[in-house]
Amino acid sequence: MVPGFAVKIIRKPTRAVICRDLTIGAGHPIAVQSMCATHTQDIPATLNQIALLQDHGADVVRVAVDSRKDVDALGVIRTKTNARLVVDLQEGYQLIERVAPFVDGIRYNPGHLHHHEKETPVREKVSRIVASARQHSCALRIGINFGSLDPATKGEGGDRFGSALRSAREHVGYMEELGFSNYVVSLKSSDPNDVIDINRLFSDEFPFVPLHLGVTEAGMLPMGEIKTRVAFENLLAQGIGDTIRVSLTLPFDRKFEEILVGRKIVEDVYAGRFRSVPRFEHSGINIISCPSCSRVENLQFVELAEKVRDLTKYAEKENVTIAVMGCRVNGPGESDDADLGLWCAPKHVNFKRKGELLGTFSYEEILPRFLSELDAIIAEHRAAFGENLEAGKAGTPNDPSTLGG
Ligand code: SF4
Secondary structure, three states: OOOOOOOOOOOOOOOOEEEOOEEEOOOOOOEEEEEOOOOOOOHHHHHHHHHHHHHOOOOEEEEEOOOHHHHHHHHHHHHHOOOOEEEEEOOOHHHHHHHHHHOOEEEEOHHHOOOOOOOOOHHHHHHHHHHHHHHOOOEEEEEEEOOOOOHHHOOHHHOHHHHHHHHHHHHHHHHHHOOOOOEEEEEEEOOHHHHHHHHHHHHHHOOOOOEEEOEOOEOOOOHHHHHHHHHHHHHHHOOOOOEEEOOOOOOHHHOOHHHHHHHHHHHHHHOOOOOOOOOOOOOOOEEEEOOOOOOOOOOOHHHHHHHHHHHOHHHOOOOOEEEEEOOOOOHHHHHHHOOEEEEEOOOOEEEEEOOEEEEEEOOOOHHHHHHHHHHHHHHHHHHHHOOOHHHHHOOOOOOHHHOOO
């Protein structure tokens, strides 16, 4: 780490966004947030997780809502916690009128406004979201994610960067036309370099809009923290970023570590302690895994991600990107772009290689099949360089017979 010295960071002159009694942007302290990974309908577990996050300093806690039963649970949760709650709406934007009375903020994903009511223009859907936010004094977040982009903004050759930027421009345009300014924007990718570049570009174009920073699906520790640090150190040091979320794949009872890591990064940046290099020049295995949330399709997801990390150690020097995702929200998008992609369904794991579906496998079958595909990719890499796979694996056991679910 570079020795510490206090640095003067000049924050971008963004507007103030009000989330109940918290002001985000306009130079206010950077708000640190996290999200519950428990099932929202499991009210005691969700309340426990909210309390755990609050006890560790969460300024805002996000909860996923996908159904009316989730809304009912949210209503009860609201009466039992004083946490600032933000609801995460993905495909369920039609629930907006029901959830808005219970929360302080609403995140919607422009990439998930096209699944339902296909004939209704996106602008009308956004107008409906804004009307509820206005009525109940909620903050909004336009939450753009490289793993679930609006197909209408996709350009030639699957250019996710351009698509994300087009989507941000479109939705900022709606907000401004509708005269609604109590919103922030997030532009998240699992690649920290993309996060840096796109947030810089956005901040230059819309300096008045507060930014929520995050490296999505950053994965497990320690790499998840490293990827996040690279992005946050670069952006925060330039005064970009008003609220942050660190997304780590952690067991439920350790989710609060996202808050601790986030606060430490902010503290380090403001003390001039930088650990990262300006760009994320990672080589070797790159595991992208989502932080999980209440939408996770099978609770074995975190265990599966950890097994993938442990079982691929023998190949850590290989340049292979592996995505391990908890559900279909960002699973298909991220696994399409990975060399090997796994995304979880309730009873099986979808397995893709370079975006092509190899099949669906039970939680018991997936790891041996995954490793044989990984070996095949490594063999292709070695063949290209005239090397021998067995020589590379010497002393690193990878015996499929020892692998289980
Ligand atoms: S991909 Fe992971 S974090 Fe995203 S919605 Fe699904 S389970 Fe939650």
